[in-house]
């Protein structure tokens with residue numbers, strides 16, 4: 001157990017966390033398994049060792065999603081991501097079947113077609129920002145997964161703009177940076193309120209429409225509206241479904257879009273990786289658009305995605321608050337102490353991943369994959385709050401990568417450089433890429 005160096009008077013490590021959070025977090029494993037970080041007058045801890053992180057995440061009663069999540073609740077309602085204890089168990093049991101693999105195969109039947117529709121609008125030689133392009137595509141895919149064909153183009157684009165504003169607003173009001181600066185006046189409050197109201201209205205309209213028609217469209221919304229606990233027959237009411245759907249949009253869109261942007265950037269800068277993906281996609285698909293059942297034939301593509309999630313985990317940091325006095329990593333920690341864990345710090349720790357800054361999809365093959373320590377790879381968290389959308393996100397990502405890679409080669413525009421931006425999610429930042437037809 002050690003303390004992070006470089007605390008400044010009064011603010012402690014807040015300036016370091018605020019100005020260069022990724023570098024700061026990645027530097028902490030050198031100081032112990034549990035590292036003390038000073039947030040102004042408050043002591044917080046970063047759990048560094050994967051077993052300590054697991055211990056924190058597998059004991060949600062003691063390491064509670066308190067504090068910041070109370071604020072998130074005002075914004076997201078009492079949905080899966082913010083509920084705790086009994087309420088969370090109830091919601092998770094109701095909702096989990098909606099994310100069963102058999103459902104995911106059905107939700108994702110149109111991913112490749114949607115990707116084709118979007119990329120058919122691309123022109124060879126033009127330059128597009130890959131982050132923007134993937135966000136727009138992902139929003140279309142998310143709308144289809146949730147609402148089948150229910151949303152028109154303009155509304156999807158409007159929802160996307162609202163979602164951007166809402167996600168950034170939630171981040172500013174809850175996490176950034178660790179609740180300290182949240183007390184400062186935040187510009188754009190009105191824009192946030194407007195975007196939040198409009199986004200919820202769009203989703204509420206879809207729910208009302210679906211209730212009136214009563215039809216099962218086989219999408220995520222239909223599944224949620226019909227979900228019921230077998231023993232009690234309890235269901236979610238419309239307000240609860242609304243909160244869950246908005247949460248899925250907030251939790252699932254930028255994370256998945258960022259992953260895709262990183263994957264295409266990495267492929268564009270590493271020709272040997274790109275060639276292997278192209279060869280695999282060409283031989284597995286032979287010109288067809290991919291579906292869920294094709295994914296087992298794309299193992300290298302999956303490893304590229306896993307390795308991108310390791311190097312640039314969209315959910316780069318999260319936290320818990322101790323509900324009582326506890327011992328962690330041999331240290332007595334009082335109740336109401338913030339315990340952080342960072343997928344970024346884990347994934348960039350040379351003790352866990354040799355040569356951590358190197359993009360190496362081969363880490364996920366055979367023997368080498370078996371040598372990765374338990375809990376070292378954590379892009380989707382762990383325990384009862386583990387990402388419910390993990391398989392959906394990986395499926396959508398693989399289908400989109402395969403569909404795009406079958407026809408396009410994306411090259412970084414001259415002079416562009418990757419500068420990951422740790423915001424609500426770890427974003428790829430501006431990344432103009434030149435589109436070339438294969």
Ligand code: HEM
Nearest residue numbers: 080081248251252255256315318379380381385387389393
């Ligand atoms: C690459 C894409 C994604 C990444 C990296 C990601 C990451 C995560 C992580 C790390 C957590 C746990 C946070 C914590 O421990 O506090 C989480 C929770 C969650 N995610 Fe995801 N996620 C992704 C996509 C999605 C998608 C597509 C959906 C839904 C459609 C989704 C819905 C959720 C929900 C509802 C929770 C809260 C679960 C609970 O508390 O029971 N995520 N996600």
